[in-house]
Every structure is written in C-alpha cells, then in structure tokens.
Amino acid sequence: MTGFGERLRTVFADRGRLCVGIDPHAHLLEEWGLPASAAGAREFGLRTVDAAAGRVGIVKPQVSFFERWGSAGFAALEEVLTAARSAGLLVIADAKRGDIGTTMDAYGDAWLTPGSPLEADALTANPFLGVGTLDHTFDLAEAHGKGVFVLAATSNADAFTAQRARLISGDTVSAGVIAEVSARNAQHTPSGHWAALGFVIGATVDWTEAGLIAPVPPAPILGPGFGFQGAAAEDLARFGGAAPTVIVSESRSILSAGPGSLAARIEERANLYRSEGNA
Amino acid sequence: MTGFGERLRTVFADRGRLCVGIDPHAHLLEEWGLPASAAGAREFGLRTVDAAAGRVGIVKPQVSFFERWGSAGFAALEEVLTAARSAGLLVIADAKRGDIGTTMDAYGDAWLTPGSPLEADALTANPFLGVGTLDHTFDLAEAHGKGVFVLAATSNADAFTAQRARLISGDTVSAGVIAEVSARNAQHTPSGHWAALGFVIGATVDWTEAGLIAPVPPAPILGPGFGFQGAAAEDLARFGGAAPTVIVSESRSILSAGPGSLAARIEERANLYRSEGNA
Numbered sequence: 001m002t003g004f005g006e007r008l009r010t011v012f013a014d015r016g017r018l019c020v021g022i023d024p025h026a027h028l029l030e031e032w033g034l035p036a037s038a039a040g041a042r043e044f045g046l047r048t049v050d051a052a053a054g055r056v057g058i059v060k061p062q063v064s065f066f067e068r069w070g071s072a073g074f075a076a077l078e079e080v081l082t083a084a085r086s087a088g089l090l091v092i093a094d095a096k097r098g099d100i101g102t103t104m105d106a107y108g109d110a111w112l113t114p115g116s117p118l119e120a121d122a123l124t125a126n127p128f129l130g131v132g133t134l135d136h137t138f139d140l141a142e143a144h145g146k147g148v149f150v151l152a153a154t155s156n157a158d159a160f161t162a163q164r165a166r167l168i169s170g171d172t173v174s175a176g177v178i179a180e181v182s183a184r185n186a187q188h189t190p191s192g193h194w195a196a197l198g199f200v201i202g203a204t205v206d207w208t209e210a211g212l213i214a215p216v217p218p219a220p221i222l223g224p225g226f227g228f229q230g231a232a233a234e235d236l237a238r239f240g241g242a243a244p245t246v247i248v249s250e251s252r253s254i255l256s257a258g259p260g261s262l263a264a265r266i267e268e269r270a271n272l273y274r275s276e277g278n279a
Numbered sequence: 280m281t282g283f284g285e286r287l288r289t290v291f292a293d294r295g296r297l298c299v300g301i302d303p304h305a306h307l308l309e310e311w312g313l314p315a316s317a318a319g320a321r322e323f324g325l326r327t328v329d330a331a332a333g334r335v336g337i338v339k340p341q342v343s344f345f346e347r348w349g350s351a352g353f354a355a356l357e358e359v360l361t362a363a364r365s366a367g368l369l370v371i372a373d374a375k376r377g378d379i380g381t382t383m384d385a386y387g388d389a390w391l392t393p394g395s396p397l398e399a400d401a402l403t404a405n406p407f408l409g410v411g412t413l414d415h416t417f418d419l420a421e422a423h424g425k426g427v428f429v430l431a432a433t434s435n436a437d438a439f440t441a442q443r444a445r446l447i448s449g450d451t452v453s454a455g456v457i458a459e460v461s462a463r464n465a466q467h468t469p470s471g472h473w474a475a476l477g478f479v480i481g482a483t484v485d486w487t488e489a490g491l492i493a494p495v496p497p498a499p500i501l502g503p504g505f506g507f508q509g510a511a512a513e514d515l516a517r518f519g520g521a522a523p524t525v526i527v528s529e530s531r532s533i534l535s536a537g538p539g540s541l542a543a544r545i546e547e548r549a550n551l552y553r554s555e556g557n558a
Binding site for chain 1: 302306346350351354373377379380383386388396397406411412430433435436437445451456
C-alpha cells in the first residue's frame with residue numbers, strides 16, 4: 001500500500017501541483033447558466049471533473065456547496081467523487097470535519113473508508129477539539145493510503161483569535177498543531193518519504209508571524225488562497241522549506257472562466273505552476 | 280418573530296431542559312437490532328423522535344452518524360428532522376460546521392434556511408477559523424428565530440491545546456469565543472431576553488481552569504457530557520450563574536435503554552432534571 005504522501009509526490013511529478021476546486025456556489029451556478037439546485041451542482045461538478053481530467057492531478061470538491069441541497073446535494077457529490085476518482089484524479093474532500101470520540105470517527109469512516117458512498121482520497125479536518133480526536137481518522141487514512149489535511153494556519157484576520165493564541169510552551173496553536181501531527185508522522189513515515197498526514201496553510205500566511213516552521217518529516221500542505229484570493233505562483237516562496245509539498249489550490253480564478261473556457265483556463269494555470277519551481 | 284433564546288426559555292418552562300441525543304452509531308444500531316445502514320439510522324432516529332415527543336422539548340441528531348451513510352444517510356436525517364419538528368420538538372443539528380467566507384455561509388444556509396431540506400432550529404458551529412466567519416450564519420439565525428451554538432469549551436483532555444491557549448489579552452481562547460459572541464448578543468438581544476447565539480460547554484468543564492464567566496446577556500448553553508459521560512444533575516452547579524440556560528444533553532444514557540424501554544428512560548431522565556433546579 002503506497003502511502004498518501006508518496007501518492008501525492010507521484011501526482012506532482014506526473015501532473016504538477018495545481019488542485020482545481022469544485023465550488024458550485026450560487027453565484028458561479030448563475031454565471032454558468034445552471035440552476036441553483038442539486039442538479040446544478042451535479043452538472044457543475046461533472047463538467048469541472050471533465051475539464052480537469054488529464055490536465056491536472058488533483059481536485060477538491062467543497063462539501064458545503066453540495067450540503068446546501070441536503071441529501072440530493074450529497075447524491076450529486078457522490079457522482080462527482082466517483083467521476084473524479086474514475087478519471088484518475090486525486091480527490092480531496094474539503095469538509096473540515098471536527099468532533100470528539102466516536103462522532104469524529106464516523107466522519108472519518110464516511111470519507112475515507114474504501115467503498116463508502118462518499119469515499120475520497122483525503123479529507124480536511126478541524127483540530128479545535130484536539131489533534132488527538134483525529135486519531136481514528138489518521139489510523140484509517142494510513143491503513144488505506146489516504147490522507148488527512150489538518151487545519152493549521154489560515155490567513156483570514158478572523159482566524160487569529162484561536163490560531164495565533166499561545167500555548168504554555170510559548171508556541172502558537174498553529175505551530176502546536178503542526179508539531180503534534182508531525183510527531184505522529186515521524187513514527188509512521190519511512191525515511192525519505194512524504195508523510196500521509198498534512199496541513200491546511202493559507203497561501204498568504206506570514207510564517208514568521210504565525211510561528212511556523214517546515215514540517216518534519218515533509219508533509220502534504222494544502223494551500224488555499226492562490227488565484228482569485230490574491231496569491232500568485234511566486235508566493236510559493238512564502239512556504240520556505242515546505243514549498244516542495246505545497247498543493248496550490250485555486251477555485252474561483254479557474255471556475256470563473258465558465259464552462260466554455262474552463263479546460264483552457266485549467267491548462268494555463270497548471271502550466272504556470274509547472275514552470276514555477278516544481279517539486 | 281420570537282428569538283431562539285426566548286423560544287428555548289418557553290421550552291424549558293413547558294418541557295424542561297433535557298435534550299435527547301439521536302446518535303445512531305454502529306454499536307447502538309446493533310444493540311437495537313437494526314442494520315448498520317441508512318435504513319437502520321432512519322428507523323433509530325424516527326423511534327427516538329416518537330419516544331421523545333411529548334416527554335421532552337429538545338432533540339439533537341448527531342449528523343456524523345447519518346453522514347456515515349452518504350446521501351442515503353442524509354435522506355434518513357431529513358426524515359428525522361422533519362418528524363421531530365412536526366412533533367413540536369426543538370431540533371439542534373449537531374454538525375459542528377466551520378469554514379470561511381461563502382463556504383461557511385453555505386453551511387449556515389443548509390441548516391438554518393426555512394424550507395431547506397436539512398432545516399433545523401439550531402446548528403452547532405466551530406470557531407477555529409474565527410468567530411467572524413460565522414457572521415452570515417448568525418444573521419440568518421437571528422432573521423428566522425433560529426439559534427447557533429458555538430463550540431467554546433469541551434472537557435476532553437485533547438481539547439486543551441487549542442481551547443486553553445492564551446490570547447494576547449491573557450484570556451483563554453474559550454473565554455475569547457464567549458466574549459466575542461456575547462458582544463454581538465448584547466447588540467441584538469432585547470433587555471431581559473435570552474440571546475439567540477449560544478455556546479457548547481462540556482458538563483464537566485472546570486470553569487475556573489478554563490477561565491470562563493457566565494455569558495452576558497444570558498445565552499443558551501448546550502451541555503454535552505451528562506449521563507453516560509459522567510455528569511449528573513448536580514453538575515449543573517458547575518455552570519454557576521450560567522446554569523439557568525443550560526440544555527442538559529444526554530445520548531447514550533438514554534439510547535442504551537433500547538427501543539422497548541426508551542420512552543420510560545426518557546421520562547425518568549427528564550423528571551430528574553425537572554426536579555433539579557429548573558430555569
């Protein structure tokens with residue numbers, strides 16, 4: 001079983017580091033001429049998968065925009081997840097789930113169990129209730145070559161309250177999350193490999209201000225905030241020594257091209273990051 | 280439009296403060312002789328609603344145990360939500376959603392928009408990305424007489440990393456969350472009313488250690504950890520001045536009675552909290 005970190009490294013080598021967000025929010029559905037409904041979200045997702053397949057290696061459906069439509073939205077999401085994985089895309093379910101005990105375990109089971117209707121290759125998770133609450137989800141990921149991206153540091157000003165608060169050690173909460181997950185990665189990752197458990201770190205985060213250092217062992221980093229939200233290819237340098245494992249995630253900058261120009265836009269953005277210091 | 284805090288106060292007066300968790304996890308489904316599937320979760324949820332109706336005022340479906348089964352699980356949850364609201368129960372969707380920008384907004388829309396397939400009376404939310412990310416969700420709740428319970432302090436040891444870290448002010452993150460939401464409540468709550476926006480605070484949290492003081496204005500507090508998890512009626516005293524607004528949430532202590540004894544167990548637990556210092 002190849003671990004998620006190594007799967008990701010292969011994807012980077014073969015297809016580059018761009019990840020296309022699948023965010024069927026009301027505004028984009030309207031721009032695309034699609035109905036604001038589960039059917040619209042389904043169509044939006046499937047067209048994005050079609051345009052992404054063969055051009056990039058990774059997609060990231062944003063779960064909330066499907067959840068908005070209840071069970072019908074989840075049925076649409078299941079079709080999108082299946083289509084993406086069948087097309088050979090690595091799928092990150094951006095659900096940011098977090099809870100305690102068996103409740104969190106059920107979220108992990110929902111998204112990372114092979115054969116589950118919502119099966120994805122990786123899940124984003126929220127550590128506010130403690131990194132230890134994610135243990136079962138980590139176990140499950142490691143057992144099946146899947147990944148987990150733990151929220152560590154985001155760049156929105158609102159986030160500073162909880163994320164930049166200080167632990168007794170003097171470290172920020174963001175740094176504490178990285179240290180705690182990395183300690184586990186150190187035990188489970190063969191030497192020279194990329195780890196299975198990674199982080200969400202915003203593309204415009206000031207690493208010094210946030211008190212961050214590059215994870216050891218190297219771990220996948222999901223970097224939202226590229227494209228529309230302001231970060232450009234050169235902002236990869238912000239990640240310092242962690243730059244080689246950064247997944248560049250773009251959503252609106254790509255999706256705003258509309259269905260007719262989507263494939264060309266994806267190609268263009270993918271080339272940009274391929275030319276800019278690949279892993 | 281009666282605000283959520285006042286709706287809750289009426290429920291406390293009429294039916295007491297006990298909230299019955301609807302947690303169809305695998306272990307309980309087996310104990311109840313139900314299949315580990317969406318159909319099992321549906322049956323489990325509907326039977327619990329039947330037993331709760333007329334005996335208590337509040338139920339809390341745990342979303343992860345439905346999400347485990349994908350879109351079929353969400354279809355089951357929709358039936359349970361509808362049945363509970365039709366039976367006059369106040370329904371708290373325990374989903375602990377958290378994200379930024381329009382992504383978080385879509386979660387708010389999914390659970391709090393009147394007529395949405397997942398419509399509930401209140402939603403639990405995660406503030407790790409900043410209390411400000413919940414603004415749209417708060418607006419929506421206030422506009423429709425609905426509530427939001429923001430995770431503030433939980434009693435699991437894992438939670439201490441993020442929740443007990445210190446802000447520049449010296450306050451804990453937990454206290455900071457309460458202060459930030461309370462500042463908004465102060466602007467939106469008529470004098471003498473209970474506020475619409477509340478908190479999740481574990482029943483066994485040490486308020487002094489967590490640096491908490493009772494929210495002003497008084498706000499609904501969802502208190503998990505009663506019953507099976509160890510807290511008893513007398514632990515209401517832990518909440519100090521905040522005790523009058525505490526929703527006592529029990530799940531396994533009730534659900535473990537099995538379908539045959541469920542109604543009797545609910546009656547027994549509800550009486551316990553009615554006799555013990557009601558609001």
